[in-house]
Amino acid sequence: MRDIIVAKFGGSSLADSKQFEKVKNIIEDNKNRKFIVPSAPGKRNKEDQKITDLLYLCHAHVQQNISFDYLFQIISDRYLELARELNVDVDIKSHLQIIKKNISEGASADYTASRGEYLNGLILAKYLNYEFIDPAEIICFKENGAFNEEKTQMEVSKRLETIERGVIPGFYGAMPNGEIKTFSRGGSDVTGAIIARGAGADIYENWTDVSGFLMADPRIVEDPKNISEISYRELRELSYMGATVLHEDAIFPVRKAGIPINIKNTNRPEDKGTLIVNDLDPISYSKTITGIAGKKDFAVITIEKNMMNAEQGYCRKVLSILEDNNVSFEHMPSGVDTVSLVIAQSQLNSKLDRILKEIELKCCPDSIEVHPHMAQIAVVGRGMSRTIGISAKIFMALAKENINVRMISQGSSEINIIIGVEDNDFERAIKSIYNVFN
Ligand code: ASP
Secondary structure, eight states, rough: OOOOOEEEEEEGGGGGGHHHHHHHHOOOOOOOOTEEOOOOOOOTTTOOOOOOHHHHHHHHHHTTTOOOOOHHHHHHHHHHHHHHHOOOOOOHOOOHHHHHHHTTTOHHHHHHHHHHHHHHHHHHHHHHHEOOOOGGGSSSTTSSOOOOOHHHHHHHHHHHHOSSSEOSSSSEEEEETTTEEOOSTTTTTHHHHHHHHTTTEEEEEEEESSSBBSSTTTTTTSSSSSEEEEEEEHHHHHHHHHSSOOGGHHHHHHHHHEEEEEEEEETTTOOOOEEEEETTTTSSOOOOEEEEEEEEEEEEEEEEEEEGGGGHHHHHHHHHHHHTTOOOOOOOOOSSSEEEEEEEHHHHHGHHHHHHHHHHHHHHSEEEEEEEEEEEEEEOOOOTTTTTTTTHHHHHHHHTTOOOOOOOEEOTTSSSEEEEEGGGGGHHHHHHHHHHOO
16 A cells, blocks of 8 residues: 555646745655646736736637737746756756747647646656656547546556656646647646546645635635635535635545545645545534635525415426526525525526516416525535534524525535525625624
8 A cells, every 4th residue: 555645736836936945845745745736837926927828828819810929938938947946957948849839830729728737747847856747648538528537547547556756737638639638727626636536645635825715705704714624515515605726626536536635835834724524524623614605696586376385396397497598596495385496697687587477477376576686605514414503593693783584595414504695785694604603
């Protein structure tokens, strides 16, 4: 059994040679950090540009037949400076020349964007004295561009078995004909997860510029506490409500393999960060709630019909109208004779009138009401299930703030309570719930 840590470093962790030094120290601090997945260099300061963005711009310029020389020069300068300052022996100049030629000859957007990670990987591998592994050889996409999970896992495991220490650039792989294909933006997180699974890692470390997830949005709650531990399912609930640090698709490969993810801060490696653990792992902390997140701008359509509960297929009829109009709903709280549909306002815009008319016509409700400008707040925590008094605490806090609760729904797993309030009350509601638990 090999002790293996897979460590993915984001763009800000590798933005310049100073950051590279921090990364090297972190890697050398634990000899189990055997497989490293780098992103492309990110912003060095607020005004700076991400290499990936510049590369996409180069591609767009070629498409429009506009010279991309000055853009490519900015990219070249950054890599040349990196290689020089780190004193690594990589012929970056030749690589840049080939890449520039390929882009000018009409290389795809995916190829162009992927070179950010490719070049960074070459430099990092040399700097660490690790083997460079081109993901084009092991991360496989199908002809139609979909990710080929099965083949990839096979290739990754086979390859990594033979390697003691390696750097595998994030974000891209290749299709059967060798053409480069990338994941969606932020996709190095996904590569890291795939490598962790393929390597049979004990842990997948995701190094970034924050010390993990916060219990609430810092734009709403002042200095919110860090979440030290969260389960995959809790994370899914919170990210669905808009709290993101990690690419969504990064969860699945490691979750399947039961590998925990540790979100860590490259600039404060001593911080514990957030550990993402299996849903069934015993809770190692006493907190009843893990986090709070929410989104504004929903509309709620409430339909009332006497004896609805006895009528078979009523909800199906209502939902088929949404389906016909290509609208998806978020929740469907129901009462004996009522059913409500919570729908993102952005989905409805021009379609609302048509949908209401169709419901009138096909479902013959006694009444139908639309409540716009509603927000949803999710209070999430696996410690909540089977703990008495959580909802009492939440609703007391809201009542104290004079906030009208317009909707309540509890997920069947008892790890979340979703509360509907008016958009105007959103921030106050989140603050008051946070405060009552902290
Ligand atoms: N460099 C890519 C992006 O900016 C992938 C990543 O950083 O994860 O989206």
